[in-house]
Amino acid sequence: MASIMEGPLSKWTNVMKGWQYRWFVLDYNAGLLSYYTSKDKMMRGSRRGCVRLRGAVIGIDDEDDSTFTITVDQKTFHFQARDADEREKWIHALEGTILRHTLQLREAETGFVPSVQDFDKKLAEADAYLQILIDQLKLFDEKIKDCKEDESRRKIENLKETTCSMVESIKHCIVLLQIAKDQSNEQQHANGLISTINPVDGIFQPTLDTPVVNTTMPTQTTLPTGSGPSGPSSGVTSPALIPLPSHSVPDFSYSSSEDEFYDADEFYQSTTSPKHCIDPSGPAAAQPLSNEDTALKRPDTTESLNSSMSNGTTEADPFDSHDDRDDDGEGESVEEHKSVIMHLLSQVRLGMDLTKVVLPTFILERRSLLEMYADFFAHPDLFVSIAEQPEPRERMVQVVKWYLSAFHAGRKGSVAKKPYNPILGEVFYCHWDLPTEAEEPSPPTETISEGPVPWSSSNSVCFVAEQVSHHPPISAFYAECLNKKIQFNAHIWTKSKFLGMSIGVHNIGQGCVSCLEHDEHYILNFPNGYGRSILTVPWVELGGECNISCSKSGYSANIVFHTKPFYGGKKHRITAEIFAPNDKKSYCSIEGEWNGVMYAKWATGENTVFIDTKRIGIIKKKVRKLEDQLDYESRRLWRDVTLNLKLKDIDSATDAKHRLEEKQRAEARERKENEQQWETRLFHEDGECWVYDEPLLKRLVSQRQ
Numbered sequence: 001m002a003s004i005m006e007g008p009l010s011k012w013t014n015v016m017k018g019w020q021y022r023w024f025v026l027d028y029n030a031g032l033l034s035y036y037t038s039k040d041k042m043m044r045g046s047r048r049g050c051v052r053l054r055g056a057v058i059g060i061d062d063e064d065d066s067t068f069t070i071t072v073d074q075k076t077f078h079f080q081a082r083d084a085d086e087r088e089k090w091i092h093a094l095e096g097t098i099l100r101h102t103l104q105l106r107e108a109e110t111g112f113v114p115s116v117q118d119f120d121k122k123l124a125e126a127d128a129y130l131q132i133l134i135d136q137l138k139l140f141d142e143k144i145k146d147c148k149e150d151e152s153r154r155k156i157e158n159l160k161e162t163t164c165s166m167v168e169s170i171k172h173c174i175v176l177l178q179i180a181k182d183q184s185n186e187q188q189h190a191n192g193l194i195s196t197i198n199p200v201d202g203i204f205q206p207t208l209d210t211p212v213v214n215t216t217m218p219t220q221t222t223l224p225t226g227s228g229p230s231g232p233s234s235g236v237t238s239p240a241l242i243p244l245p246s247h248s249v250p251d252f253s254y255s256s257s258e259d260e261f262y263d264a265d266e267f268y269q270s271t272t273s274p275k276h277c278i279d280p281s282g283p284a285a286a287q288p289l290s291n292e293d294t295a296l297k298r299p300d301t302t303e304s305l306n307s308s309m310s311n312g313t314t315e316a317d318p319f320d321s322h323d324d325r326d327d328d329g330e331g332e333s334v335e336e337h338k339s340v341i342m343h344l345l346s347q348v349r350l351g352m353d354l355t356k357v358v359l360p361t362f363i364l365e366r367r368s369l370l371e372m373y374a375d376f377f378a379h380p381d382l383f384v385s386i387a388e389q390p391e392p393r394e395r396m397v398q399v400v401k402w403y404l405s406a407f408h409a410g411r412k413g414s415v416a417k418k419p420y421n422p423i424l425g426e427v428f429y430c431h432w433d434l435p436t437e438a439e440e441p442s443p444p445t446e447t448i449s450e451g452p453v454p455w456s457s458s459n460s461v462c463f464v465a466e467q468v469s470h471h472p473p474i475s476a477f478y479a480e481c482l483n484k485k486i487q488f489n490a491h492i493w494t495k496s497k498f499l500g501m502s503i504g505v506h507n508i509g510q511g512c513v514s515c516l517e518h519d520e521h522y523i524l525n526f527p528n529g530y531g532r533s534i535l536t537v538p539w540v541e542l543g544g545e546c547n548i549s550c551s552k553s554g555y556s557a558n559i560v561f562h563t564k565p566f567y568g569g570k571k572h573r574i575t576a577e578i579f580a581p582n583d584k585k586s587y588c589s590i591e592g593e594w595n596g597v598m599y600a601k602w603a604t605g606e607n608t609v610f611i612d613t614k615r616i617g618i619i620k621k622k623v624r625k626l627e628d629q630l631d632y633e634s635r636r637l638w639r640d641v642t643l644n645l646k647l648k649d650i651d652s653a654t655d656a657k658h659r660l661e662e663k664q665r666a667e668a669r670e671r672k673e674n675e676q677q678w679e680t681r682l683f684h685e686d687g688e689c690w691v692y693d694e695p696l697l698k699r700l701v702s703q704r705q
Contacts, residue, residue: 007086009022023036023037026093032053051253054098056070056094057072059076066087068087126173130171141160369421369475370422374428378619392555399557400576408595423660424678427464429462431455432461452694456622462481474492476490476683476690478682478683488511490509490511493507494506494508503530511525511526554582557579559574572596576591589601597609598610
């Protein structure tokens with residue numbers, strides 16, 4: 001798709017001048033990013049300089065969400081957009097332009113056009129090399145730790161540094177290979193369109209009926225491939241319509257003043273980084289704009305939202321058991337997912353904390369992380385049956401059974417997506433009606449007047465979650481069943497890391513199952529999550545060793561979520577052992593797949609099916625309708641984002657997400673200015689744990705008194 005993009009960016013000039021405002025025009029067909037000192041100079045054709053994009057490489061600083069670089073012709077240009085969203089638009093357009101002209105150059109020189117299979121082969125090879133290097137880095141760390149001689153340690157550290165550089169190079173090659181594969185695939189399906197495109201060194205000059213939008217924000221204007229009705233007139237002559245001489249695409253990138261270049265090597269050796277040198281007048285890309293320019297489009301959600309999000313509930317049924325993910329087809333485009341991951345990979349380095357990365361809106365899962373934690377209770381009957389077991393031995397077995405059943409419900413599609421990052425103070429309420437003997441939810445009994453979900457019944461499992469901290473991101477959640485006198489309190493701090501061809505999520509925190517009738521408390525922790533093969537066929541797995549223990553009874557369990565070995569092996573494998581007090585030999589061994597069938601081998605020699613996740617039905621949670629929710633409840637808070645994602649209106653979804661994030665930042669600034677501390681709504685900190693304010697245990701003790 002041919003397009004021209006234009007808008008303001010700040011460009012790093014040098015240490016003395018810092019960031020300077022420039023007006024940029026991206027010509028997709030010419031493969032050229034031109035810049036001018038102002039929009040008026042652009043209209044007069046007075047170009048300050050240009051960046052030739054053929055063979056260029058884009059870089060992103062992980063510590064700043066608005067800057068990026070373009071390295072080409074042995075020069076590195078530094079740019080600053082107004083915010084992360086604006087930077088994303090520019091990078092997306094630049095990557096497509098760079099790839100097209102780099103590919104066309106290769107085809108022109110060699111006459112070779114690689115097939116999709118060629119790309120797949122090279123991707124698999126690069127993936128294998130990357131994993132080998134990552135394994136070598138781990139060995140280097142071990143050798144450095146054990147090495148006692150300074151000279152040997154320095155040599156190993158030098159080797160490690162070289163290997164790290166190779167890892168980065170291969171990672172970048174993988175990104176470019178995948179982009180090239182996608183572009184090649186598109187071109188093979190659009191030969192008629194490709195044949196009309198001008199040569200690389202030509203300047204695209206659209207006809208006078210080409211619609212061109214001129215705004216102070218980056219804009220992309222689709223250029224027609226054939227004749228048609230004339231487009232809307234902007235009233236201003238577009239730069240695309242100004243006749244340009246053939247030498248407008250130079251052999252090399254240039255600037256009218258050579259001191260405007262900031263060499264890449266010099267940048268990394270210098271103590272003065274562009275991002276720390278602020279123009280006294282402020283970044284020009286953030287110059288005041290008119291209200292019309294800065295206003296964000298808000299989707300009209302009044303009527304359509306209620307009908308879409310309530311999912312057919314009626315006045316007689318005040319709850320919504322619909323899951324928005326039910327609307328997601330299994331045939332989601334993996335190619336689309338790859339483009340998302342490529343965007344992510346272009347921003348990150350090995351071991352980098354992904355909480356600093358701004359993810360594009362279309363990778364989102366259409367629900368909050370707080371709601372995702374409710375999946376731990378997708379089988380509420382297994383949870384409450386813990387309290388029904390007569391002996392500590394059986395209760396520990398049932399705790400393990402509930403725990404191992406809690407992970408498969410969180411994934412509905414083959415393409416992994418990320419839930420919304422909860423906003424500080426956001427809460428989520430829901431409940432489950434327990435099934436009867438006929439495996440149908442029991443009829444609702446009289447509602448209770450207190451507890452975390454007062455509109456549920458005493459026989460329901462109630463759930464509430466709150467985002468209690470933003471830095472670090474900590475979520476606390478609590479569940480209980482009044483009739484069974486059982487409760488669960490937990491907190492999780494998620495820490496994401498980039499691991500080469502994987503993304504790892506470290507779940508820091510713990511949970512506690514409390515059987516109040518027996519005064520037993522089972523302490524447990526959570527496995528880590530991994531997104532694997534993120535540039536081929538992405539899949540999710542769990543990994544790590546988890547433990548469950550009860551100090552009163554002395555029973556314990558050890559559970560290992562096995563990650564798939566690089567060569568061979570099965571996915572999603574778990575092994576577990578349950579121990580009696582002071583015993584070194586387990587009385588129950590479990591193995592299988594956490595999203596499939598798990599088998600138990602008992603000390604008696606008997607073998608049984610422990611859990612079959614394919615056969616046990618998921619009980620849907622019940623959530624109040626949107627109009628009954630508080631403003632800070634998850635579904636109501638994120639409703640504009642969710643609705644626009646369902647409508648596949650990514651721009652409006654991004655705007656809605658941006659408004660929420662900006663509101664959160666503004667409130668944080670206000671608290672800081674007023675020297676106010678954030679006060680949580682439902683949980684409080686108790687040592688290293690977050691505890692629900694009014695747990696069932698506390699209420700029962702109060703009633704007895």
